[in-house]
Amino acid sequence: MAVSIERICLSWFRGAAADGTLTCGSKSVVVYGANGSGKSTFADAVEYLVRRRIRHLAHEYSGSRQEKGIRNTATAENAPSKIRIELEAGQFIHAEIDGAGNPHFASNPPGLGEEVQGWELASLILRQDEVAEFIHSTKGDKYSALLPLLGLAELEQAAENLHRLEDAVRRRGALEQNRVRLDQLREAGNRIIPGFTEVAVEGRLTELAQRYLEYAPEDLLELASALSLEIERRIQMVEPAARRYLLIQQIQHEALDDKSRAMLDAEAAARGQMDALLDSRISVLLSASSFAESAVTEEEVRCPACGRPIRSAELAKHVKSELESLGAARSFRDAAISARRALATGIETVLKSADELDTWLGSEGHEDCRSAIARLRSATLPTADREWPTDVLDLLGDVIPAITSTMDRAVEQVPASTTQLVADKQVADFASSLPVISSLEQEVSRVAGIAATVASAKDAVRTRIRRRTTEIIQDISSEVQRLWSKIHPGEPITDVHLYVPEEADKAIDVGLRFFETDQPSPRLTLSEGHRNSLGLCIFLALARLHPAQRPIVLDDVVSSMDREHRGPLSQVLIDEFSDRQVLLFTHDREWFAELRAVLPASNWRFLALRPWQTPEQGLQWAQSLETFDDARVLLGVSPEAAGNRARSIMDTQLAVIAERLKVEMPYARGDRNDHRTCVEFLNAIISQGSQRFKIRAESVYVPFSDAIAEWRNVCAALITRANRASHTGSLTEFEARELIDACESTLARFRCISCNDPVWISDQAGRERLQCPCGQLRWTYS
Amino acid sequence: MKDGGSSSSSSKEIAEILRSLSIQDEDDQTRAALTRLAEQGALEQKQTPTSLNELADDLLKRGTDPDGG
Numbered sequence: 001m002a003v004s005i006e007r008i009c010l011s012w013f014r015g016a017a018a019d020g021t022l023t024c025g026s027k028s029v030v031v032y033g034a035n036g037s038g039k040s041t042f043a044d045a046v047e048y049l050v051r052r053r054i055r056h057l058a059h060e061y062s063g064s065r066q067e068k069g070i071r072n073t074a075t076a077e078n079a080p081s082k083i084r085i086e087l088e089a090g091q092f093i094h095a096e097i098d099g100a101g102n103p104h105f106a107s108n109p110p111g112l113g114e115e116v117q118g119w120e121l122a123s124l125i126l127r128q129d130e131v132a133e134f135i136h137s138t139k140g141d142k143y144s145a146l147l148p149l150l151g152l153a154e155l156e157q158a159a160e161n162l163h164r165l166e167d168a169v170r171r172r173g174a175l176e177q178n179r180v181r182l183d184q185l186r187e188a189g190n191r192i193i194p195g196f197t198e199v200a201v202e203g204r205l206t207e208l209a210q211r212y213l214e215y216a217p218e219d220l221l222e223l224a225s226a227l228s229l230e231i232e233r234r235i236q237m238v239e240p241a242a243r244r245y246l247l248i249q250q251i252q253h254e255a256l257d258d259k260s261r262a263m264l265d266a267e268a269a270a271r272g273q274m275d276a277l278l279d280s281r282i283s284v285l286l287s288a289s290s291f292a293e294s295a296v297t298e299e300e301v302r303c304p305a306c307g308r309p310i311r312s313a314e315l316a317k318h319v320k321s322e323l324e325s326l327g328a329a330r331s332f333r334d335a336a337i338s339a340r341r342a343l344a345t346g347i348e349t350v351l352k353s354a355d356e357l358d359t360w361l362g363s364e365g366h367e368d369c370r371s372a373i374a375r376l377r378s379a380t381l382p383t384a385d386r387e388w389p390t391d392v393l394d395l396l397g398d399v400i401p402a403i404t405s406t407m408d409r410a411v412e413q414v415p416a417s418t419t420q421l422v423a424d425k426q427v428a429d430f431a432s433s434l435p436v437i438s439s440l441e442q443e444v445s446r447v448a449g450i451a452a453t454v455a456s457a458k459d460a461v462r463t464r465i466r467r468r469t470t471e472i473i474q475d476i477s478s479e480v481q482r483l484w485s486k487i488h489p490g491e492p493i494t495d496v497h498l499y500v501p502e503e504a505d506k507a508i509d510v511g512l513r514f515f516e517t518d519q520p521s522p523r524l525t526l527s528e529g530h531r532n533s534l535g536l537c538i539f540l541a542l543a544r545l546h547p548a549q550r551p552i553v554l555d556d557v558v559s560s561m562d563r564e565h566r567g568p569l570s571q572v573l574i575d576e577f578s579d580r581q582v583l584l585f586t587h588d589r590e591w592f593a594e595l596r597a598v599l600p601a602s603n604w605r606f607l608a609l610r611p612w613q614t615p616e617q618g619l620q621w622a623q624s625l626e627t628f629d630d631a632r633v634l635l636g637v638s639p640e641a642a643g644n645r646a647r648s649i650m651d652t653q654l655a656v657i658a659e660r661l662k663v664e665m666p667y668a669r670g671d672r673n674d675h676r677t678c679v680e681f682l683n684a685i686i687s688q689g690s691q692r693f694k695i696r697a698e699s700v701y702v703p704f705s706d707a708i709a710e711w712r713n714v715c716a717a718l719i720t721r722a723n724r725a726s727h728t729g730s731l732t733e734f735e736a737r738e739l740i741d742a743c744e745s746t747l748a749r750f751r752c753i754s755c756n757d758p759v760w761i762s763d764q765a766g767r768e769r770l771q772c773p774c775g776q777l778r779w780t781y782s
Numbered sequence: 783m784k785d786g787g788s789s790s791s792s793s794k795e796i797a798e799i800l801r802s803l804s805i806q807d808e809d810d811q812t813r814a815a816l817t818r819l820a821e822q823g824a825l826e827q828k829q830t831p832t833s834l835n836e837l838a839d840d841l842l843k844r845g846t847d848p849d850g851g
Contacts, residue, residue, distance in 0.1 A: 154792035154796075154826035155826070157825070157826050157827065157828055158792075158796045158820070161824075161825050161826075161827075161828075161829050161834070162816075162825065164829070164831075164834050165829075165837055165838055165841075168834045168837070168838035169838045169841055171838070172835060172838045172839055172842060173838070447842065450809065450812045450841050450842060452809070453805050453809040453812040453813055453816070454816065454841070456803055456805055457799075457803060457813070460799045460800065460802070461796060461799055464795070464799055
């Protein structure tokens, strides 16, 4: 059932003073008012009752409850601002707003206020600045604007909740943190054990166990723990171990076994030689050699060495041979001494090093070495220049192998460097985190699975929304296209439609064909006027498709539309919205005149606001609808301007009337045709109206002579007074007032005083004549 | 076109969408929980951050409970 407004009563709200009432009488209304006259105050009142706020007042200066914008500035401090919208059958919604902007609502029936709050503003009120806003808005904003009208608000809310729930699951389940932690652990694992896997970790642990542990636990974690402890212990011991290894190396480098063997060999070679004898004999032989060299005769001499007679030449040869033999023997002896000395030095070094190895020698596995060193330490070695006795040699033969074999083994156990220890400990420690990784993997998988399910649910709801949206906007598109075609007949802009862009959720855009070329957005090719017109078509389409027959409010929506398109829009209002209450506000005098000319008084009321004066006076209704109050308001200020305004109003009004009456005008070229003056129109109307304009008298129609006579007077006044107003500036206030009143009266003659409709409202008898609905006035074509 | 829609029809529609979800068996608990929420009308109503956190905690708790919470 259609909802219609009987009255909008305002008090100290926005532009209204104590009383600003728009009486609709359940009809559609057209309200004319110059800029600032207070038209939008009524749209604001409707919006406030629906939204409890006014969108265009949502700025920093309006106050937290918009109290600075809602209340008339002249409102007494304690006086409330009031809005009351009365519907049919005694229903009303009432709001009182105190000085702080706090509203108090009442309604009859009681639930009506809440019901009105559920009205979608997007299909209720269209304002001038919003006409193109939809076209200019983003795809997402278009979607948001249309969403309530699509009937998908609940699905959209569900999708939004699921989206946020997915986020909450991820957040509360620490999904991203755990993923980061897992990635870090895996990255660390790859760094420590390239190609990190659990198997690889086990392999490395086994390898480390062989290096560090006597006993390796089977359990992986226990093994890792044991390794970690052992390696840590070794890291603490790294300095003593290095020193110990150095000592062992020194002992091993002494190569006691080699020196011992060399000494024994030397001993064997020199054994049996008598050192003293050797020296003595060599001394003798040297003397004998000197003697033999000096005895160069062939006589026999007695050998000083062996005493036998020998020829001196042979003696010399003999002595030389003996010296060579004894020299070799002495070399063996010297070698044995040197070997003994080397061995003794080596033993001394070993014993010195062994002093620092006492702890190590005391540890398990080194008992033989420890014993050998103790025996060696307690032994007294002879001097190196004398052959060592057998017991010493036996001792050495016993202990040296025990020492060298131990040292040879020990020197192979190179102590690990700190770097290596640390690296190995990292492996052991990382192995301890394997359960953490496994646990994290499971947790991440679990939470991700839940989040994925929520996301799937969201996607499924979104898919449903998209499908339903596509279906619904196809209906809207058909309606938009139909309305567009009516307002823009024959224009090369076709196939105007709404569509859901591919790969985009929560988005709707407007497409069209411009000169047979597809355009994804009106912003590419349409002029501002066409974009505004398109925005209006979309609003009207949504309003028409909305199941609830609610009033629609059009607040100055044709500002950028030219006359050619305003006319079809008027026809759309007649054809498409006869069953819907329309509250149309305009500052366009010409369109107001056109609307008054075409919209039937049976369905429409026309009202005009006086120009704004003061906040205390507030919005005020004009006495007449011919908009001459716009001129009257200038009387006290500038009579010349008032006269000019009156003539301008007549230019506009008479152009519309001449068009409606199909008055034949002389040909005028180009722009001149659009700039004819009121005098030209009035002369043509008078000329043709003398025969055509008739009034019913009893049962016959007679020429409306009174009207024609009045028009002639006005035409003369316009020529003289209005021209004086614009050309000489000498019009008095009295003259201007007379001119305005006469013009207003002139225009009133075209309207029936009985039915209040103009004479042209009804096209009768196959376009042979026009007449008002009651038939009192008539204009014939011939 | 609908005029605002009734919560019950929306709840049924949302629950039907969720029931027809094709998901892995292990996530069926989550799907079932979401379907119950839809049937109760919780999904079509604007939820506060606190209530969404509670719903999330509930889903996560169910995920760790072998009996489905």
